Structures are given as C-alpha cells and as structure tokens.
Amino acid sequence: MDRFTEPQMRPPQEAHSLLLRATQGCTYNKCRFCYVSRGYPFLAVTNEELARKAERARPFFPSTTPIYLTGSNPFALPFSRLASWIAVLRTSFPRFARLSMQARIGDIAAKSDEELARLAGLGLTHLYIGTENGNDAVLALMDKGHTAEDIVRELGRLDKAGITYTNFYILGMGGKGRGVESGLATARMFNRVHPARITTTGLTIFSNTPLSDMALKGAFVEAGEREKIEELRAFLGELCIDTFYDGIHYLNPLNFRFRVGDEGARAEALREMDDVLASMSDEELELMVGRKHMHSL
Numbered sequence: 001m002d003r004f005t006e007p008q009m010r011p012p013q014e015a016h017s018l019l020l021r022a023t024q025g026c027t028y029n030k031c032r033f034c035y036v037s038r039g040y041p042f043l044a045v046t047n048e049e050l051a052r053k054a055e056r057a058r059p060f061f062p063s064t065t066p067i068y069l070t071g072s073n074p075f076a077l078p079f080s081r082l083a084s085w086i087a088v089l090r091t092s093f094p095r096f097a098r099l100s101m102q103a104r105i106g107d108i109a110a111k112s113d114e115e116l117a118r119l120a121g122l123g124l125t126h127l128y129i130g131t132e133n134g135n136d137a138v139l140a141l142m143d144k145g146h147t148a149e150d151i152v153r154e155l156g157r158l159d160k161a162g163i164t165y166t167n168f169y170i171l172g173m174g175g176k177g178r179g180v181e182s183g184l185a186t187a188r189m190f191n192r193v194h195p196a197r198i199t200t201t202g203l204t205i206f207s208n209t210p211l212s213d214m215a216l217k218g219a220f221v222e223a224g225e226r227e228k229i230e231e232l233r234a235f236l237g238e239l240c241i242d243t244f245y246d247g248i249h250y251l252n253p254l255n256f257r258f259r260v261g262d263e264g265a266r267a268e269a270l271r272e273m274d275d276v277l278a279s280m281s282d283e284e285l286e287l288m289v290g291r292k293h294m295h296s297l
C-alpha cells in the first residue's frame with residue numbers, strides 16, 4: 001500500500017510533464033493562510049520508490065520528457081539526496097529535458113552556491129517558489145518565514161547558478177488597507193531579480209487554517225475584491241522587468257496572461273482593470289468573483 005496519502009498537485013505549467021511524487025507535507029508548515037499539506041507528516045520517497053514509479057512511467061513518456069517532482073517543498077532535501085534522485089531519473093529517462101519542483105526561500109538558503117550550480121548542471125533547472133509578497137509586514141503577519149531581502153538574495157543566487165524560477169504572489173495577503181502598498185513593494189522586489197514567470201492568486205480564507213481563526217477573532221480583516229484588483233493594478237503598473245505574468249487561476253479576481261515586456265498587452269490589461277473598477281460597484285465585484293463560494297482544490 002502507498003504510504004503517501006496527500007493528493008498530488010502540480011502547477012498548471014507542468015500539465016504535460018511526467019509527474020512523480022517526491023514528498024508529502026511541508027517541512028515548514030507555518031504559513032497562516034496555507035491549506036495544503038496541513039495534517040500530512042513530511043515524507044520523502046526513497047530511491048527505490050522513485051525508481052519503481054519512473055520505470056512504470058517509462059513506456060508512456062518520451063525519453064526527453066520534462067519531469068516535475070510533486071510535493072510542497074522537495075527542495076528542502078539536502079543536495080546529496082536530490083542528486084541521488086536525479087541519478088535515478090536519468091536511469092529511466094537519460095535525456096529528460098528538465099527537472100523542476102517546489103522550493104521555499106529557506107530551502108535555497110540552506111544550499112551552497114556550488115551545490116546550486118551542480119544541481120543545475122545535473123538538470124534541475126527550474127523551481128516554483130511561494131515568495132507570496134514583497135511587503136515585510138505582510139510576510140510577517142502570515143508567518144511566511146522570509147523577508148523581501150531574503151527573497152532578493154536567494155533568487156539572485158539562483159540566477160548565478162543558472163536555475164530559472166516561477167514565483168507565486170498572493171493578492172490581498174495583508175488584509176484590508178494594505179493592497180496598493182503591497183502591490184508596489186512586490187513589484188519593486190521583483191524588479192531586482194529575474195523571474196521567468198509570476199503567477200498570482202487572490203487570498204482566500206479556507207477553514208481549518210490559522211488565518212480562519214484570526215479572521216473569526218477579528219485579528220485579520222479580508223480585503224474586498226476591489227482592493228485586490230487595485231493591488232494587482234499597482235503591481236502590474238510598477239513592474240518593469242521582462243517577465244511573463246500568468247494570472248489565469250480560479251482564485252484571481254480578474255484573469256490576465258501576457259508578457260510584461262509587451263507594452264501594448266500590459267496597457268490593455270491596465271485599461272481593462274480601470275474599466276472594471278470604474279464601472280462596477282463593490283457589491284457587483286464581490287458577486288462576480290464569488291470568493292465566499294470558493295473551495296480549496
């Protein structure tokens with residue numbers, strides 16, 4: 001019987017990759033909004049388990065397939081363990097195109113520059129990282145475990161090592177009244193690094209999280225959909241790096257996807273946000289998004 005019980009998840013961008021489970025649970029498990037991994041003890045696959053799954057998948061994927069290792073932060077494992085996983089994967093897929101997985105900022109900090117460069121050389125060339133926000137007060141409020149400066153430092157180390165990255169950013173994470181300042185702070189933070197892609201989701205309070213307790217006690221007041229859109233507008237207006245913005249997600253108040261360096265596409269998205277903000281009342285925006293009826297996946 002499979003000793004892993006947590007459902008496997010993957011970013012939408014990995015829809016065509018070979019998915020193999022690496023871990024369940026999260027080594028950190030403290031972010032107050034987090035609804036994934038909670039209640040699942042941290043487990044990592046053995047080389048034998050990984051080899052068995054990779055061999056089973058071999059007839060169904062090309063030898064050049066991209067591979068995504070699932071789990072909230074498999075990159076927490078030490079260099080030697082990650083390197084041995086890669087050796088296992090090379091046995092079944094000697095020419096895999098790239099390997100990617102999720103990482104926390106602290107997982108990157110725990111590795112030396114040499115280890116990061118060696119992992120890139122072995123094929124681990126892309127990480128998905130829940131940076132979440134560039135506003136230190138908001139990061140602390142959610143007990144995220146890193147600051148904006150930590151993010152800039154560690155992403156800069158990935159740049160040097162040759163590992164590309166996708167960053168997640170949560171709109172409305174600071175609660176009511178902190179939207180625009182968070183949008184500007186997050187854009188200014190990302191302007192100092194080189195994310196291949198930034199994806200957003202709108203903060204949603206799910207039950208059985210520390211954040212839902214905070215909200216019940218009045219220690220956290222949720223930002224409305226208007227404020228989340230204003231935060232997104234401030235963010236996209238301030239961002240000045242040529243990255244890809246992917247906001248197609250059911251938790252977002254509005255959905256856009258475009259290359260930020262394409263000024264025409266960005267101007268059109270900003271205009272559309274302005275139109276929505278000007279033409280719809282707060283009540284209409286809440287009804288349109290329907291966040292109260294959203295469920296975690």
Ligand code: SF4
Nearest residue numbers: 026029030031034072
């Ligand atoms: S690092 Fe990710 S998985 Fe772990 S608690 Fe935070 S949000 Fe959840």
